[in-house]
Amino acid sequence: MKSSLLRQALILVALAFIPGIGQAIYYRDRVSWESRVPLSELVTVAQAKSWGQNALWVDARPDTDFERDHVPGALPLNEDRWNELLPQFLAAWSPEKKVVVYCSTQSCNLAGEVARRLRNEAQIKNVFVLRGGWEEWLKEKK
Amino acid sequence: MKAVPLIFGAILFVVLSATVHAELKWEQTTLELHPVIGDKEAVGHFKYQNTGSTPIRFKSVRTSCGCTVAQSQREEVAPGEKGEITATFKIGDRTGTQVKTVTVETDETAHAVTVLSLKAVLPQMLSINPAFVYWSANEEAKPKAISVKAAKDFPAKTLTVTSSNPDFLTKVEPGNSPGEWKINVQPKQTTRATAAALTIRPDFPKDSPKLFYANVSVTGAPAMVQ
Numbered sequence: 001m002k003s004s005l006l007r008q009a010l011i012l013v014a015l016a017f018i019p020g021i022g023q024a025i026y027y028r029d030r031v032s033w034e035s036r037v038p039l040s041e042l043v044t045v046a047q048a049k050s051w052g053q054n055a056l057w058v059d060a061r062p063d064t065d066f067e068r069d070h071v072p073g074a075l076p077l078n079e080d081r082w083n084e085l086l087p088q089f090l091a092a093w094s095p096e097k098k099v100v101v102y103c104s105t106q107s108c109n110l111a112g113e114v115a116r117r118l119r120n121e122a123q124i125k126n127v128f129v130l131r132g133g134w135e136e137w138l139k140e141k142k
Numbered sequence: 143m144k145a146v147p148l149i150f151g152a153i154l155f156v157v158l159s160a161t162v163h164a165e166l167k168w169e170q171t172t173l174e175l176h177p178v179i180g181d182k183e184a185v186g187h188f189k190y191q192n193t194g195s196t197p198i199r200f201k202s203v204r205t206s207c208g209c210t211v212a213q214s215q216r217e218e219v220a221p222g223e224k225g226e227i228t229a230t231f232k233i234g235d236r237t238g239t240q241v242k243t244v245t246v247e248t249d250e251t252a253h254a255v256t257v258l259s260l261k262a263v264l265p266q267m268l269s270i271n272p273a274f275v276y277w278s279a280n281e282e283a284k285p286k287a288i289s290v291k292a293a294k295d296f297p298a299k300t301l302t303v304t305s306s307n308p309d310f311l312t313k314v315e316p317g318n319s320p321g322e323w324k325i326n327v328q329p330k331q332t333t334r335a336t337a338a339a340l341t342i343r344p345d346f347p348k349d350s351p352k353l354f355y356a357n358v359s360v361t362g363a364p365a366m367v368q
Contacts, residue, residue, distance in 0.1 A: 061208070062209075064208075079209070080209060081234065082235035082236075086274075087337065087339045087357055094361040095276075108206070110208075122273050122357070123274065
């Protein structure tokens with residue numbers, strides 16, 4: 001009787017470990033991450049593309065990444081050279097434009113930071129962050 | 143009765159695993175840095191020691207942004223050995239409090255990934271609000287104001303402002319209290335698109351005053367930045 005109870009207890013403990021072990025193996029290379037950009041400020045590639053000429057694309061990645069490749073027509077604006085690059089962006093901006101800022105991936109924070117500064121410092125409205133960033137743009141392009 | 147050797151075996155396994163292990167103990171996983179005016183970068187040192195009995199190998203050291211570079215002194219850490227990961231954050235034109243992370247992956251079985259956090263509190267010098275003003279095409283060319291406020295530990299007494307484009311006139315007025323100013327900007331016309339960068343130069347630090355910027359434009363047709 002006692003050994004049966006012990007066996008059952010061990011089986012239950014082993015079963016309880018299975019989902020945890022599975023998750024640990026599946027996500028072993030990933031660090032938990034949560035976007036700091038509110039959902040209302042995110043925009044999908046399809047949505048941003050649907051804005052056509054009304055969208056002003058902003059590349060928040062480092063200069064080297066921008067030089068390698070970028071969304072056609074996008075302007076570079078990163079915090080390494082913010083003061084130098086901002087005038088070029090503002091010259092292309094007009095109040096009716098929707099600004100779409102992107103960086104490399106969903107988990108990078110550069111686009112969120114650039115979007116925050118455009119809203120808070122330059123007081124520009126309609127500033128969005130591209131969901132999934134450059135990686136997502138490349139996927140949608142295929 | 144058959145379960146007894148099994149349980150004994152399991153306990154023995156756990157005990158043996160605990161004695162033969164590798165463990166990287168970090169002195170701290172979060173660092174707060176306070177760079178001063180004029181600093182181009184902020185450097186953090188994350189110190190560690192292998193307190194286990196087997197060597198530990200670094201598999202990767204990744205940073206959360208291209209503005210931060212992290213380096214490990216060595217690839218493998220012997221038992222008892224100490225070392226550090228150096229994280230260098232390039233300040234650039236960033237403002238406010240910046241938090242960057244360094245993800246360290248080792249071959250430890252129990253704790254393979256450690257996230258180190260580097261917080262840089264950048265010195266607040268002047269707040270410029272708004273940093274951009276504009277006039278729509280054909281809007282009345284009235285002056286608009288930009289407020290400038292010096293931080294408590296930024297003892298600027300005066301400001302000078304220059305415009306990169308003569309299409310805009312600027313005038314600096316003192317604000318309501320010391321360390322506050324109002325920059326009045328006025329375009330000469332609003333019939334064609336034009337833009338300018340305003341360079342704001344406080345009289346501090348005396349030897350090499352830090353420059354700040356605001357931008358102004360008349361929107362409409364394609365603009366020219368001068």
